[in-house]
Amino acid sequence: MKCDRQTLPIAAIRAENPSLRTFVLETSLKAHPGQFIMLTIFGQGEKPFSILDVTNSSCSLTIKNIGPFTEALFQLKVGDLLSIRGPYGKPFSTETGRVLMVGGGFATPPLRFQAKALQELGVNYLVNINGARSADDLLYVPDFNDLCHRSLIATDDGSLGHLGTSVAVMETVLSEESFDHVYISGPEKMMQAAAQVARRYEIPFEVNLERYMKCGVGICGSCVMDPHGFILCMEGPVVDHEILEKLSEFGVYHRDKTGRITAL
Numbered sequence: 001m002k003c004d005r006q007t008l009p010i011a012a013i014r015a016e017n018p019s020l021r022t023f024v025l026e027t028s029l030k031a032h033p034g035q036f037i038m039l040t041i042f043g044q045g046e047k048p049f050s051i052l053d054v055t056n057s058s059c060s061l062t063i064k065n066i067g068p069f070t071e072a073l074f075q076l077k078v079g080d081l082l083s084i085r086g087p088y089g090k091p092f093s094t095e096t097g098r099v100l101m102v103g104g105g106f107a108t109p110p111l112r113f114q115a116k117a118l119q120e121l122g123v124n125y126l127v128n129i130n131g132a133r134s135a136d137d138l139l140y141v142p143d144f145n146d147l148c149h150r151s152l153i154a155t156d157d158g159s160l161g162h163l164g165t166s167v168a169v170m171e172t173v174l175s176e177e178s179f180d181h182v183y184i185s186g187p188e189k190m191m192q193a194a195a196q197v198a199r200r201y202e203i204p205f206e207v208n209l210e211r212y213m214k215c216g217v218g219i220c221g222s223c224v225m226d227p228h229g230f231i232l233c234m235e236g237p238v239v240d241h242e243i244l245e246k247l248s249e250f251g252v253y254h255r256d257k258t259g260r261i262t263a264l
């Protein structure tokens with residue numbers, strides 16, 4: 001097994017909102033939207049994170065402070081060392097026709113990376129719907145405005161953009177315009193609802209899934225999905241509509257770190 005581990009100083013830390021920070025590492029890592037890295041904090045273990053962006057000299061990750069590992073990360077300063085291995089996983093496809101992206105919450109980093117990649121490839125028409133609980137929780141609003149032909153916002157409390165979910169806005173957009181492909185990244189219940197809408201309009205789509213990942217490279221079995229043992233860290237985390245249809249646990253349950261089934 002190839003293991004491209006790099007130990008790198010934190011080059012910059014950017015606060016996105018009170019609970020989310022973007023960590024920039026100086027590296028020439030080559031990666032594609034939808035892929036992830038395994039991040040080690042010395043003495044704290046290792047966890048998977050989606051790649052927000054790569055340039056010739058940097059890799060950035062947007063991370064939510066949610067538990068012990070991320071709390072330890074938020075204590076670190078510019079210049080402190082982190083270790084990464086990867087990139088891993090199957091990225092999004094590169095559709096350059098009429099493309100719709102639907103995002104929710106803090107799962108939007110891969111969509112921002114995808115918007116940049118599709119723009120560089122000369123996408124014909126790109127629309128993004130950026131959903132969050134409130135205006136303070138929205139991520140990368142100026143970036144999506146710059147990268148997309150049309151950029152829409154949905155907030156649960158109506159503090160910015162449309163009042164309601166990104167899936168409700170998706171319904172409206174699809175009733176007005178036609179698309180060749182949809183990319184979806186968000187909380188699983190939101191992705192389930194968005195997938196149903198895309199199916200109804202008979203548009204091919206991809207979702208970006210998360211499961212508990214310990215190794216990231218297909219060895220430990222912690223990320224496998226029922227009923228056929230789909231190995232999400234290798235065969236995903238981006239999953240297309242045809243495969244998704246066969247994953248019976250999608251939108252229903254996942255497994256915790258012990259492998260026990262937990263309802264979503």
Ligand SMILES: Cc1cc2nc3c(=O)[nH]c(=O)nc-3n(C[C@H](O)[C@H](O)[C@H](O)COP(=O)(O)OP(=O)(O)OC[C@H]3O[C@@H](n4cnc5c(N)ncnc54)[C@H](O)[C@@H]3O)c2cc1C
Nearest residue numbers: 047048049050062063064066067068069070210211212213
């Ligand atoms: C492919 C992938 C991409 C991810 N990308 C991002 C990202 O871009 N930004 C971000 O903030 N988070 C991301 N996560 C989730 C992130 O790995 C966990 O939130 C993080 O590990 C939480 O660790 P903790 O110790 O702080 O919290 P904990 O208290 O340990 O966990 C908080 C939550 O995260 C889940 N979690 C913990 N460890 C893992 C793990 N190893 N694999 C999957 N889920 C875990 C737990 O089940 C729980 O729901 C991603 C997860 C996966 C699988």
Ligand code: FES
Nearest residue numbers: 216218220221233
């Ligand atoms: S995380 Fe170990 S097999 Fe996928």
